[in-house]
Amino acid sequence: MNKKALTIENNDKTYIANTYKRFDICIEKGEGAKLYDYDGKEYIDFSSGIGTLSFGVKDNEWINAVTNQINLIQHTSNLYYNEPQTKLAKLLCEKTGMKKVFFSNSGAESNECAIKTARKYSYDKYGEGRYEIICLENSFHGRTIATLSATGQDVFHQYFMPFVDGFKFAKANDNKSVDDLISNKTCAIMLETIQGEAGVNDLNEDFIKHIDELCKKHDLVFIVDEVQTGNGRTGYFYSYMQYGVTPDVVTTAKGIAGGLPMGAILFSDKVEHTLGYGEHGSTFGGNPVCAAAAYSIISRIDDNLLAHVKEMGAIIRERLTGVKHVKKITGKGLIVGIQFDDAVTNLDICKKAMDNGVICLTAKKNLRLLPPLSITKEELNLGLDRLIKTIEEA
Ligand SMILES: *Cc1c(COP(=O)(O)O)cnc(C)c1O
Helix, strand or coil: CCHHHHHHHHHHHHHCCCCCCCCCCCEEEEEECEEEECCCCEEEECCHHHHCCCCCECCHHHHHHHHHHHHHCCCCCCCCCCHHHHHHHHHHHHHHCCCEEEEECCHHHHHHHHHHHHHHHHHHHHCCCCCEEEEEECCCCCCCHHHHHCCECHHHCCCCCCCCCCEEEECCCCHHHHHCCCCCCEEEEEECCEECCCCCEECCHHHHHHHHHHHHHHCCEEEEECCCCCCCCCCCCCHHHHHCCCCCEEEECHHHHCCCCCEEEEECCCCCCCCCCCCCCCCCCCCHHHHHHHHHHHCCCCHHHHHHHHHHHHHHHHHHCCCCCEEEEEEECCEEEEEECCCCCHHHHHHHHHHCCEECEEECCEEEECCCCCCCHHHHHHHHHHHHHHHHHC
């Protein structure tokens, strides 16, 4: 590491709360899916800021959208109407058929809003006591107390007790396990169609359709957490769309605004009026700069881009299949999970891959790839050359 990077690392360790176990690299700049550290070393980016840099870095359309808005006004507050928010909300509704949008600043906040919506819907219609939300084991819904309560992983249920009451956990891809948890207290079912943080675990189409039917049969609020899978990541605008199901609440964040903090909660006609005046709010939610950034991202997620995502995803799967140590490849489009045999560990491969010039992510015991949606074939193949070499030498 050069002197500047070392100073940054030292100041980080001295002044920043110790909640992140950082990798030993410091990125200075980049272009597209190529990143450069302070030594000028090049990396192919298979992480895109954990799925946020949908069109990579130094994306001119995004830069223009953001700077144009900053030059007009950087913030107004939610007490007044603002154009970027309305343009974005209209676009999201047109692309999904959903009826209304609430803007937040993160994935966790989006899920908080979804939880409030589900409970309020049920309260309005059925009165008190119908508040339970069925989530899945190995889910991840965020770091706030309520979204941690909704997260089906024991490691997240330590220290911060008491957690929020009213969350039950069913087994993914096990219809009966969900059926068994439904009672007259249930108000909602919440899931990710692919469990990203849990290691990129795919849910079956049959299971997702079953949940959709259950929600309709029992008048439950069907919440789909598209924070990681949304905004084109799977090769579909939102991942649920490929299954022909109709959720009542869709939550998203990560890739929606190209790296600026932004979350969105989409409401179907069933719950579009559930949250009324004063019942939810956010100081920064839908900030004009973030909304303009998101509009520039969302308006470019068209059929061409989705076809590109599918094509790039197919190349990854084709090239990794049969590679030494690779046991199984999961996910869809440009969310990819790689399971290894016991001879290697994901963390070791992730670190060595960085040495070899490709930045990946881990998720539980697997390697996880979330390249920018706009990654070119050349960038992708160069990154895969480096990754495959790393795995084979591990
Ligand atoms: C990342 C993630 C979250 C949390 O998002 P934050 O923006 O970190 O609050 C919630 N749900 C899923 C599925 C995620 O991948």
